[in-house]
Amino acid sequence: MLTDTHCHLTCDELYDHYEELLENAQKADVDLIMIMATNKEEYLRALEIKEKYPDRIKVAFGWFPGDAQKITQEDLDYLRQEALSKRMDVLGEIGLDYYWDKSFKEEQKALFKAQIEIANEANLPISIHMREASQDTLELLALSKTPIIFHCFSGSLPIMKEALKMNSLISFAGPITYKNNKQGPTNVEACPLNRLLSETDAPYLSPVPKRGKRNEPAYVTFTVDKIAQLKGLPKEEVVQQIRKNFLSLFETH
Numbered sequence: 001m002l003t004d005t006h007c008h009l010t011c012d013e014l015y016d017h018y019e020e021l022l023e024n025a026q027k028a029d030v031d032l033i034m035i036m037a038t039n040k041e042e043y044l045r046a047l048e049i050k051e052k053y054p055d056r057i058k059v060a061f062g063w064f065p066g067d068a069q070k071i072t073q074e075d076l077d078y079l080r081q082e083a084l085s086k087r088m089d090v091l092g093e094i095g096l097d098y099y100w101d102k103s104f105k106e107e108q109k110a111l112f113k114a115q116i117e118i119a120n121e122a123n124l125p126i127s128i129h130m131r132e133a134s135q136d137t138l139e140l141l142a143l144s145k146t147p148i149i150f151h152c153f154s155g156s157l158p159i160m161k162e163a164l165k166m167n168s169l170i171s172f173a174g175p176i177t178y179k180n181n182k183q184g185p186t187n188v189e190a191c192p193l194n195r196l197l198s199e200t201d202a203p204y205l206s207p208v209p210k211r212g213k214r215n216e217p218a219y220v221t222f223t224v225d226k227i228a229q230l231k232g233l234p235k236e237e238v239v240q241q242i243r244k245n246f247l248s249l250f251e252t253h
């Protein structure tokens with residue numbers, strides 16, 4: 001039973017077909033999926049799906065770093081209210097992204113810090129988006145008192161080692177299957193199996209052999225194939241350990 005720990009099932013692109021995508025997932029033996037919501041509408045949709053399929057769905061909600069200039073105090077208050085309600089399972093994806101735009105670093109940092117504080121208060125794990133911002137991200141994460149998921153990890157090996165010193169899990173997505181990606185496979189090999197997660201980040205980042213197509217939760221199986229191959233372990237062992245790692249986030253809460 002495979003786990004997709006990060007997909008945007010309720011974004012406009014996927015939401016219209018979500019029933020079909022969940023069916024495809026089940027056929028591919030993917031029966032635990034965390035939906036990532038980046039706005040209120042996606043969040044309310046995700047809660048509805050979770051209500052329908054409580055055993056198969058987890059919900060994460062957080063304000064994305066790229067939106068830092070738009071997010072108001074009212075938005076933060078809403079997130080805090082929902083975090084404290086425990087209707088959501090994880091707070092995220094949150095973090096820093098200097099790849100797309102470096103012009104509002106301070107706003108990104110302030111938003112990230114405010115959300116770490118909400119997660120601490122609500123005792124919720126956090127999902128981290130970190131792109132070309134490793135040093136600043138790790139620095140702010142020292143404030144976190146709850147477990148951390150490094151989503152679609154793409155940093156260097158030294159950064160991964162720093163990340164592993166925290167109470168964290170490292171999640172890998174489709175790019176580890178790409179021919180020209182050397183760093184991803186190196187990181188998978190170096191990441192202890194009991195600290196590792198699988199994800200799609202659908203609709204983005206489809207793994208080989210679906211690269212270039214719209215991604216969906218069912219395709220996490222190809223990423224797990226690659227992880228098993230890199231680890232030299234039977235797929236079933238990897239699948240079971242990933243499930244255990246992911247569920248461990250919720251046991252302590």
Ligand code: NI
Pocket residue numbers: 006008036093201
């Ligand atoms: Ni994402």
